[in-house]
Amino acid sequence: MVPPAATASATTSPSQASVGSPGAPAVKDPAKDTILTPRFYTTDFDAIAAMDLRPNEVELEAICEEFRKDYNRHHFVRNGEFEGAAEKLDPDTRRVFVEFLEQSCTSEFSGFLLYKELSRRIKTKNPLLAECFAHMARDEARHAGFLNKAMGDFGLQLDLGFLTASKSYTFFKPKFIFYATYLSEKIGYWRYIAIYRHLEQNPESKIFPIFNFFENWCQDENRHGDFFDALMKAQPDTVRGFTARLWCRFFLLAVFATMYVRDVSRKEFYEALGLDAREYDKVVIAKTNETSARVFPVVLNVDHPKFYIRLERLVSNNAKLSEADASGAPGAIKVLRKLPYWIANGAEMAKLYFTPAIRSEQFQPSVR
Numbered sequence: 567m568v569p570p571a572a573t574a575s576a577t578t579s580p581s582q583a584s585v586g587s588p589g590a591p592a593v594k595d596p597a598k599d600t601i602l603t604p605r606f607y608t609t610d611f612d613a614i615a616a617m618d619l620r621p622n623e624v625e626l627e628a629i630c631e632e633f634r635k636d637y638n639r640h641h642f643v644r645n646g647e648f649e650g651a652a653e654k655l656d657p658d659t660r661r662v663f664v665e666f667l668e669q670s671c672t673s674e675f676s677g678f679l680l681y682k683e684l685s686r687r688i689k690t691k692n693p694l695l696a697e698c699f700a701h702m703a704r705d706e707a708r709h710a711g712f713l714n715k716a717m718g719d720f721g722l723q724l725d726l727g728f729l730t731a732s733k734s735y736t737f738f739k740p741k742f743i744f745y746a747t748y749l750s751e752k753i754g755y756w757r758y759i760a761i762y763r764h765l766e767q768n769p770e771s772k773i774f775p776i777f778n779f780f781e782n783w784c785q786d787e788n789r790h791g792d793f794f795d796a797l798m799k800a801q802p803d804t805v806r807g808f809t810a811r812l813w814c815r816f817f818l819l820a821v822f823a824t825m826y827v828r829d830v831s832r833k834e835f836y837e838a839l840g841l842d843a844r845e846y847d848k849v850v851i852a853k854t855n856e857t858s859a860r861v862f863p864v865v866l867n868v869d870h871p872k873f874y875i876r877l878e879r880l881v882s883n884n885a886k887l888s889e890a891d892a893s894g895a896p897g898a899i900k901v902l903r904k905l906p907y908w909i910a911n912g913a914e915m916a917k918l919y920f921t922p923a924i925r926s927e928q929f930q931p932s933v934r
């Protein structure tokens with residue numbers, strides 16, 4: 567489902583100015599859609615417009631005031647360090663790094679489209695929320711634009727207008743949008759800050775100057791996450807009661823498992839930064855889980871002895887699925903080959919899901 571205005575919004579995104587102009591970088595075809603690639607979302611705009619914010623209006627006002635300050639207004643400015651930096655990478659590192667840039671750019675851009683569309687659709691009925699979404703769209707456009715410029719250093723650029731029109735949009739009810747975007751903002755914060763801190767300690771692994779920008783960048787994601795935290799508290803039923811507990815568990819698991827499988831499958835990128843993908847993900851998962859306890863009623867028991875054993879089984883099943891996909895076999899044979907791994911993945915996910923979760927008030931009483 568394509569929000570009709572999204573296409574028009576994309577044409578004003580800052581990152582496309584040079585696409586198609588003489589001497590501009592080649593336009594890169596978007597990566598093939600899989601369960602692991604970033605998604606584009608749409609939602610029930612009328613339901614969000616009608617939301618009563620009174621239960622947590624003061625906090626939302628305060629967050630909006632922070633957004634207005636626009637701390638990173640002058641942050642995303644390229645400097646001389648970028649000149650010639652791309653040429654220094656060897657071909658293998660270059661390949662995995664461009665993939666990283668593309669995935670990151672796509673997910674930042676997906677945030678931009680959703681927030682922009684939300685702010686436009688609810689402007690008259692819910693001005694405070696509309697303003698918050700507009701500020702977040704501003705930030706995400708900057709992030710996506712900055713990443714796309716870095717792709718330009720490698721002679722490539724994502725055609726964001728084409729991406730807007732050609733990607734399929736997943737419809738989520740508002741509360742599911744809140745869970746998914748809250749988690750993606752907070753996980754984004756922990757991912758960026760973990761890389762930044764690691765490279766601060768190991769400057770010899772800083773393969774590209776874009777990482778110097780991560781510290782302030784991740785503060786944007788942190789503020790975005792705080793906004794969704796406050797918004798869920800303004801709609802207390804989203805994070806209260808039995809059904810909310812089931813859904814929060816589901817989203818935590820889906821987000822953690824997807825990230826783990828994807829990062830391990832492109833571990834070469836993390837190796838290029840001197841990081842072990844598995845260790846890096848364990849830190850990011852533990853931190854995001856802990857942060858989520860501030861708003862979600864439950865979090866996962868990521869220290870359960872079977873937690874990572876099961877995620878590893880997903881990793882190996884996924885490798886088999888990719889092998890089957892890559893084989894030249896006819897479609898029906900491929901499906902037959904893949905079937906046992908799909909079933910195995912379903913079973914592992916079910917076991918992970920039914921591992922008893924931890925009530926947040928028991929997990930981190932001090933922050934609630």
Ligand SMILES: [Fe+2]
Binds near residue numbers: 677705706787
């Ligand atoms: Fe972002």
Ligand SMILES: [Fe+2]
Binds near residue numbers: 706754790
């Ligand atoms: Fe964000």
